[in-house]
Amino acid sequence: MTSPSSSGADPELPVRTPESTEVVQTRLPPGFRLREFSLLAALAALCALAVWAGLRAADGGAALGGAKNPSEGADLAAAPAAPAANPWPPGIMAIVFLDIGQGDAAFIHTPAGRNYLIDAGPGATEHQSYDAGAQTIVPFLRTVGVERLDGVVLTHPHMDHLGGFLSVFKALEVAAVFEPGIKMTTRTYEEFLRLVEAEGSDYRLVRGGDVLDWGPELSITALAPPAQVLKGTGADENNNSVVLLLRYGTIRVLFPGDTELEGEQGLLVYGDQLRAHILKAPHHGSNTSSSRVFISLVTPQVAVISCGKNNKFGHPAATTLASYERARATVYRTDTQGSITVLTDGKTYKVIPERS
Numbered sequence: 001m002t003s004p005s006s007s008g009a010d011p012e013l014p015v016r017t018p019e020s021t022e023v024v025q026t027r028l029p030p031g032f033r034l035r036e037f038s039l040l041a042a043l044a045a046l047c048a049l050a051v052w053a054g055l056r057a058a059d060g061g062a063a064l065g066g067a068k069n070p071s072e073g074a075d076l077a078a079a080p081a082a083p084a085a086n087p088w089p090p091g092i093m094a095i096v097f098l099d100i101g102q103g104d105a106a107f108i109h110t111p112a113g114r115n116y117l118i119d120a121g122p123g124a125t126e127h128q129s130y131d132a133g134a135q136t137i138v139p140f141l142r143t144v145g146v147e148r149l150d151g152v153v154l155t156h157p158h159m160d161h162l163g164g165f166l167s168v169f170k171a172l173e174v175a176a177v178f179e180p181g182i183k184m185t186t187r188t189y190e191e192f193l194r195l196v197e198a199e200g201s202d203y204r205l206v207r208g209g210d211v212l213d214w215g216p217e218l219s220i221t222a223l224a225p226p227a228q229v230l231k232g233t234g235a236d237e238n239n240n241s242v243v244l245l246l247r248y249g250t251i252r253v254l255f256p257g258d259t260e261l262e263g264e265q266g267l268l269v270y271g272d273q274l275r276a277h278i279l280k281a282p283h284h285g286s287n288t289s290s291s292r293v294f295i296s297l298v299t300p301q302v303a304v305i306s307c308g309k310n311n312k313f314g315h316p317a318a319t320t321l322a323s324y325e326r327a328r329a330t331v332y333r334t335d336t337q338g339s340i341t342v343l344t345d346g347k348t349y350k351v352i353p354e355r356s
Helices: 034-058 132-143 165-171 187-199 261-274 292-298 318-326
Strands: 093-097 106-109 115-118 151-153 176-179 202-205 218-224 243-248 251-255 278-280 302-305 330-333 340-344 349-353
Touching: 106 132, 132 165, 165 187, 218 261, 243 261, 261 292, 292 318, 302 340, 318 330, 330 349
Parallel strands: 115 151, 151 176, 176 202, 251 278, 278 302, 302 330
Antiparallel strands: 093 106, 093 340, 106 115, 218 243, 243 251, 340 349
């Protein structure tokens, strides 16, 4: 990894208009017609939704966040025997915030055709049978033609981000692993490290300032954790989450993991560099994150909250939802709308919820 370049100014975010909550136009080049991208995005979305509908029909609608609890979904054996075709055209980046219950999992398909996974939701334990990796993520990846991941990011080693990776590693080839290296003496984390070693994946510790090479068309900069990790915050694993800023063309997406108020405070040094069109809301929209000053610097047009239906933590907090409303951000939630897909050509973007 190398230090980020300081050359060149970041593009300004587009001015919000009443029509820009789902499709945002930013400095379209001469001859580019928004209608063409909208039709292309719609076709890609229809392909993806058709694939998902087939999978949902096969498992009663549970594995991808239907009416049933995710824990009632199909197991890995129920996945299609052969992968389907990639539903996204060249030049389109797709981000799918997967509905995996209480946790995080975001799939990224780059414009050049690379595939990445940020977190993998919960795994099965003695207290729950639901495995996000086996029952949701792997079946989804197979339906969109993915048999190999170019990289995975573990933002921090909590079960609701880590557990599903065990099944992912057993089902697919994983070329690279990015994580903060905040050690936890849990069997799940130890098994994760064992699987990484057995797979022979390129293993990389991430610190703020690192640049991740996910292809020449993307800029991926790590903003956290700091070189000297935070200690004594009361939630050190969360506050030392890997935080990534993804840029494709003029479109910016911020993935802050489960960082809470102390971690957000450390990010404020980036100032306007935190700006993003799309924000994966930190820590599932809890009342210990999404501070007003953080939101005011990010200025998101869209906030995606990944959380489980009727979860015991009360996520998302009413105060957090109010903060995003004050910021005029359109909120999408996996607990009420299922998986959330973002399509972009680097100039415009469209957000497509599984359920309206």
